[in-house]
Amino acid sequence: MTSTGLPDSLIATLPGSSYTDPAVFALEQERIFETMWFCVARASDIAKPGAFRTVDVGRESILVTRARDGSVRAYFNVCRHRGAKLCTQESGEVARAFQCPYHAWTYDLTGKLIAAPNLTRMPDVGRTEFGLASVASREWLGYVWVCLAEHPPSFEEDVVGDVVARLGDAEAVEHYDIGGLSVGKRIVYDVRANWKLIIENFMECYHCATIHPELTEVLPEFTDGLAAQYYVGHGAEFGAEIEGFTVDGSAGMDRIPGVAEDQDRRYYAITVKPQVFINLVPDHVIFHRVRPAAVDRTVVECDWLYLPHVVDGGRDLSRSVELFDRVNRQDFEACERTQPGMSSRMYAKGGVLVPSEHHIGAFHDWVRERLGTRQPR
Amino acid sequence: MIPACRLADLPRGEAFRLDSDPPVSVFHTDAGEVFAIDDTCTHQDASLADGWLEDCWVECPLHASKFDLRTGAVDAPPAKRPVRTHEVVIEDGMIYVQLSTAAPNLPACVAARLAGAGG
Numbered sequence: 001m002t003s004t005g006l007p008d009s010l011i012a013t014l015p016g017s018s019y020t021d022p023a024v025f026a027l028e029q030e031r032i033f034e035t036m037w038f039c040v041a042r043a044s045d046i047a048k049p050g051a052f053r054t055v056d057v058g059r060e061s062i063l064v065t066r067a068r069d070g071s072v073r074a075y076f077n078v079c080r081h082r083g084a085k086l087c088t089q090e091s092g093e094v095a096r097a098f099q100c101p102y103h104a105w106t107y108d109l110t111g112k113l114i115a116a117p118n119l120t121r122m123p124d125v126g127r128t129e130f131g132l133a134s135v136a137s138r139e140w141l142g143y144v145w146v147c148l149a150e151h152p153p154s155f156e157e158d159v160v161g162d163v164v165a166r167l168g169d170a171e172a173v174e175h176y177d178i179g180g181l182s183v184g185k186r187i188v189y190d191v192r193a194n195w196k197l198i199i200e201n202f203m204e205c206y207h208c209a210t211i212h213p214e215l216t217e218v219l220p221e222f223t224d225g226l227a228a229q230y231y232v233g234h235g236a237e238f239g240a241e242i243e244g245f246t247v248d249g250s251a252g253m254d255r256i257p258g259v260a261e262d263q264d265r266r267y268y269a270i271t272v273k274p275q276v277f278i279n280l281v282p283d284h285v286i287f288h289r290v291r292p293a294a295v296d297r298t299v300v301e302c303d304w305l306y307l308p309h310v311v312d313g314g315r316d317l318s319r320s321v322e323l324f325d326r327v328n329r330q331d332f333e334a335c336e337r338t339q340p341g342m343s344s345r346m347y348a349k350g351g352v353l354v355p356s357e358h359h360i361g362a363f364h365d366w367v368r369e370r371l372g373t374r375q376p377r
Numbered sequence: 378m379i380p381a382c383r384l385a386d387l388p389r390g391e392a393f394r395l396d397s398d399p400p401v402s403v404f405h406t407d408a409g410e411v412f413a414i415d416d417t418c419t420h421q422d423a424s425l426a427d428g429w430l431e432d433c434w435v436e437c438p439l440h441a442s443k444f445d446l447r448t449g450a451v452d453a454p455p456a457k458r459p460v461r462t463h464e465v466v467i468e469d470g471m472i473y474v475q476l477s478t479a480a481p482n483l484p485a486c487v488a489a490r491l492a493g494a495g496g
Binding site: 096099117118121 | 394400416421422423424427428429438439440486
């Protein structure tokens with residue numbers, strides 16, 4: 001027994017209130033989601049200049065678009081005049097400018113204020129100074145990432161660094177050419193659970209043999225309960241009889257040409273803190289973006305990415321998509337079953353992590369550190 | 378005639394706004410023609426020089442009424458009245474505007490301000 005009163009095999013989770021208290025969630029919004037790089041959209045969702053998406057990041061609505069020069073731009077979706085929400089649609093396309101529907105303040109794609117009623121009679125109003133407030137943005141792996149921090153942390157260290165930490169080097173992910181793949185399927189899951197339950201679930205495989213019969217059939221080593229993320233640079237190997245990463249183990253689609261021999265017939269999983277989860281298999285990539293909506297509600301947007309000719313050729317992707325769609329539904333059902341227990345009196349001090357889940361303890365330490373609520377263990 | 382700017386300083390597809398009262402804008406079309414019209418939309422106080430030039434039309438940046446640079450005619454509401462057109466003369470690479478003597482069709486608030494300023 002240690003000083004925590006737990007046997008050595010077990011370490012404590014976060015307390016139940018960490019998953020149910022709106023004040024904790026507000027602090028997470030402020031100190032995690034509004035501070036770190038946050039993946040908001042597939043680059044092809046805003047393929048052309050003027051195409052846009054509005055996304056909630058933390059407590060803010062963010063407008064993401066593409067300027068005439070093809071660069072990605074992100075702005076606070078708030079009119080500089082009287083604060084009206086500039087774009088109310090989730091996605092769309094403007095020809096030339098964003099116009100506030102209240103007083104018609106009009107901004108070009110670079111955020112500059114280009115017109116407003118009586119503006120020429122106010123020559124002292126700076127058109128950049130009163131343009132849309134911009135947010136840092138990047139394109140990587142064919143996704144658009146934004147950071148609301150005034151001084152964004154290094155993208156290379158935080159985002160690329162998480163991928164390198166899992167795969168061992170940055171080249172390993174480049175083999176999959178994720179930016180060059182096409183979206184074959186997108187499914188959006190609305191999950192009635194705290195975002196941390198979803199991330200924790202992604203991190204461990206102790207549950208795999210119980211709730212993922214199809215996945216453990218394809219990846220037999222998952223029955224041991226050690227997630228691919230338990231090791232550095234380790235990919236779970238397909239079973240001997242398995243032809244491809246599909247719901248029935250039948251052959252998959254065309255293999256991504258860059259995938260190395262030692263990556264073939266293997267499954268890799270990466271978590272990019274705080275809200276991205278990526279699966280790599282030889283013929284496709286599954287890219288999850290987790291969007292915390294409330295303390296007990298999380299939206300997970302999941303893309304299945306294939307070689308462009310596979311998608312354009314109208315190949316039947318159903319068996320390929322169905323494997324991880326089932327895994328997701330099994331996982332999210334488990335998370336939804338767990339959420340009510342978080343507010344049980346019995347769970348006030350939290351639960352325990354078994355050895356194959358101990359790396360989740362590091363995630364908990366990380367959350368506490370971000371929130372400034374680190375406690376002695 | 379009022380000197381506006383040098384032709385060489387006004388690229389095709391762009392506009393130059395003269396701070397006359399009421400303001401006038403000179404447009405250089407993609408086809409290479411130069412036109413001058415009143416800068417203020419007849420619907421609301423907006424600068425047409427800030428609008429979007431396409432062929433011989435300029436679209437108001439606020440509510441999308443389009444004005445024909447050749448005649449001043451408006452295509453569709455919310456603007457209902459035409460803008461004045463002004464004669465353009467180019468001499469030695471300099472653009473000059475001969476202001477129209479017709480009464481301008483300004484939006485109500487701008488017209489009232491001009492009336493006040495003019496005594």
